[in-house]
Each structure stands twice: as structure tokens, then as C-alpha cells.
Amino acid sequence: MATPSPSAPSLPWLDQTARHLYPNYRQPPIVMQRGQGSVLWDMNGNRYLDLVAGIAVATLGHAHPKLVSAIAEQAGRILQVSNHFYNEPNLRLAAELTEWTGYDRAFFCNSGTEAVEAALKLARRHFTAQGQSERYRVLAFDGSFHGRTMGALAATGQSKYRDGFGPLVGVTHLPYGDLAAVESNLKTDVCAVILEPVLGEGGVIPAPPGFISGVRAACDRCQALLVADEVQTGVGRTGRIFGMDHYQVRADVVALAKGLGGGVPIGAVLCDESLAGALPPGSHGTTFGGNALASAAALAVLSVIRSEHLVEAAASKGALLAELLGGLKERHPTRVAGVRGLGLLQALVLAEGIDPTTILGYARNAGVLLTAAGKSALRFSPALTVTPEELREGVNVLDRVLGENA
Numbered sequence: 001m002a003t004p005s006p007s008a009p010s011l012p013w014l015d016q017t018a019r020h021l022y023p024n025y026r027q028p029p030i031v032m033q034r035g036q037g038s039v040l041w042d043m044n045g046n047r048y049l050d051l052v053a054g055i056a057v058a059t060l061g062h063a064h065p066k067l068v069s070a071i072a073e074q075a076g077r078i079l080q081v082s083n084h085f086y087n088e089p090n091l092r093l094a095a096e097l098t099e100w101t102g103y104d105r106a107f108f109c110n111s112g113t114e115a116v117e118a119a120l121k122l123a124r125r126h127f128t129a130q131g132q133s134e135r136y137r138v139l140a141f142d143g144s145f146h147g148r149t150m151g152a153l154a155a156t157g158q159s160k161y162r163d164g165f166g167p168l169v170g171v172t173h174l175p176y177g178d179l180a181a182v183e184s185n186l187k188t189d190v191c192a193v194i195l196e197p198v199l200g201e202g203g204v205i206p207a208p209p210g211f212i213s214g215v216r217a218a219c220d221r222c223q224a225l226l227v228a229d230e231v232q233t234g235v236g237r238t239g240r241i242f243g244m245d246h247y248q249v250r251a252d253v254v255a256l257a258k259g260l261g262g263g264v265p266i267g268a269v270l271c272d273e274s275l276a277g278a279l280p281p282g283s284h285g286t287t288f289g290g291n292a293l294a295s296a297a298a299l300a301v302l303s304v305i306r307s308e309h310l311v312e313a314a315a316s317k318g319a320l321l322a323e324l325l326g327g328l329k330e331r332h333p334t335r336v337a338g339v340r341g342l343g344l345l346q347a348l349v350l351a352e353g354i355d356p357t358t359i360l361g362y363a364r365n366a367g368v369l370l371t372a373a374g375k376s377a378l379r380f381s382p383a384l385t386v387t388p389e390e391l392r393e394g395v396n397v398l399d400r401v402l403g404e405n406a
Ligand SMILES: *Cc1c(COP(=O)(O)O)cnc(C)c1O
Pocket: 111, 112, 113, 114, 116, 145, 146, 147, 148, 196, 200, 201, 229, 230, 231, 232, 233, 257, 258
């Protein structure tokens, strides 16, 4: 494999062109050009093993033929008609997604943050519609990430995302895993508790045993809604359809996005019939939500996930990945503090004093793409179609990187 290096020929036009982008991201001087499965090539012809998958987005890997043809065929028919009419792929997607997940209703939007916004608006309006307008408060957790729009940002429990954007109101943050704190804060002014079954951006931290079922019971006692933010953990990523399934808990409302469209922007909120009246016509919507193109893409993703048993595959390949990462911990005991995650959402937790971003850079130069999550975790969120050989290749490269650089 062509190993990229920091001295790879730079693209002469890149600095000039990138100057016109709003500088809210920190990007290395790499322009990705094409992908195939779990491999990406940049404009210099360097090959990368992509264990990021667009941050848990490219469920089927890059350029999956069934996704490509579904998108192309739909683009040749109709892209978007607004929500003044039905469109066929969206109707089929709603039917397929609800049948697969066991919920009754699906609302479609375009991103994770929009799915969270919709879920929180649904929770508030559910109670105001019953004359309980004092029931507006949301409980969320430290270390959580729910998105960047104002409502989702208010729910996000990390100062690095929140600082400078206040006031962000209406949400109380509690320590993740602290059931007693939930029980004492869950009063009749609370409309919803929102949680990630695995803190994703927060560092790939699965909920501790008993926590989620305890929150479910507390919500039931107080009649508050339990909202699962499955934007990162949903659609089979953890080896179950939902991350919540690992805890045998069913949320009242589920927010989905990232992996649902396999790379085409789409978000969804799922709920049961009992909540179908919370957002009546006119109360919420989005111009692009449920558009035919994104719906066709999501239909193709679901169809491949189901016909190729990719949820089960995520469980078995996730177990392999966890085992391989466990080997890294054994070989680099001073550099690796641990391994955690569920299914194909795994993290190698680095020892204190080792900066994940630095290791990430070395891994990238050696041709393997990963992301950092939280303060000390290297996150693996590969395509559900990743092969065991590719997982081995990625972990072997990381083994070398840790040996040489940490
Ligand atoms: C990524 C993410 C979001 C936000 O999704 P966007 O599509 O970036 O708006 C929300 N919640 C969780 C758990 C996420 O991982």
C-alpha cells in the first residue's frame, strides 16, 4: 500500500482555495477524492484504510453499488417535492424503518441535530398540548453530545461545544451513570430525559449496567419521556439495531441520523402512536426532510443491512476488533489504558499524557484513518461492511505507530 507521508507532494492550489472556506474546522492538507468499501484515496493518490467511515456514517462503506444505483435511479426520477406531497421512497422508508424497529411513526429530517431538536420539541409540545406547560425541563448528561443547533446544543453536556453560545437554557446536566441524581432531579417539571446509550463524542463510553433501565423506571414513575439519542449508535452500529437494545430498554422517542443514509444526509425521529399528536400539522417541519433522494438512499442502506445481516456482522466484527485492541493493550501497557465500546463503535483509550490527536496523525501518515473522541480515546467507527482483514490491518498499523511514537 502506498504509504502517505507528511512530505507527500502538496496540492499547489489548496492553500489558495481553502482560504475561502470558513475556518471552523482544523483539516490536514489532504483532499479525499474517491473511496471503495473501507478504502479512500486522496488527490495525491495515497491510499487510506478508512476506519472512520465519515464518523459512523458510511454504513455500507464507500461507493457501495446498491447505494450508488439507488441514488442514481432516484436522481433520474425526482429529488425533492417538498412536504406538500407524499413521495414514494419516503412512504416506503417510513414503513420499512418502523417495521424494522418496532415503532409506529417516523418523522424525517436532515441531520442528527435536527432529529434531536425534533425529539425535544415533541417532548415539550406533548405536555403543553395536555395543559402542562410548566413541564418543559430536560435532563441530559455530562459528556454527552447531541448536536450544534441551539436546542441540541443546550442538551449537549460538554463545555467545549457550549462555551460562548449562551444562554443555553432549559436543560439540567447530571453525571452520566448517576441514577440517584436522575431520581432526585426527575420532578414534574421535566418533560424528557435525553441520553446516548454509549457516549460517542464523549469518548465511546457505554452506559454502566443498571443505569439506563433505572432511568427508564424513573421516567415511568414521573411520566417523563425517555429520548434515546441513537444518532451515532443506531442503525446496527453497536451490533444491535439500537444501542438501547444492549440494555433491554425501549425509549419513547429515538433520534437517528449518521448511518441511516449511508452518506446521504438524513435524520429521523421514531415514536409510538401515543405521541403522534404531539406535533400536529404546522407545528414542526423541514423543507428537505423526507426528500425522495435521501429516502431512496436510506431504503437501500436498510435493504443491504437486512439482506446481508450487517447488524449481526457488526456484533461479530466488533468482538474481533475489541479483541485485537485488547492485544494492543497487552503489548503497550504503558501507552494503552483500556478498550471500550459496543459492536463496531470501539475505542482504544490511551494512557494519561498521550495525546490522541498526535497518535491519530501518525496513524494517518501510516495510512489508517481514525478519530479522537473525548480526552483520551481513539475511536473506531468503520463501515459495517469492513472486513476482518481490514480490521487486522488497521490494528497492526496502530501497533507499529504506538511502538514507534508514543
Ligand atoms: C453526531 C451526533 C449528533 C449530531 O449529528 P449532526 O448530523 O452532526 O447534526 C447528535 N447526537 C449524537 C449522539 C451524535 O453522535
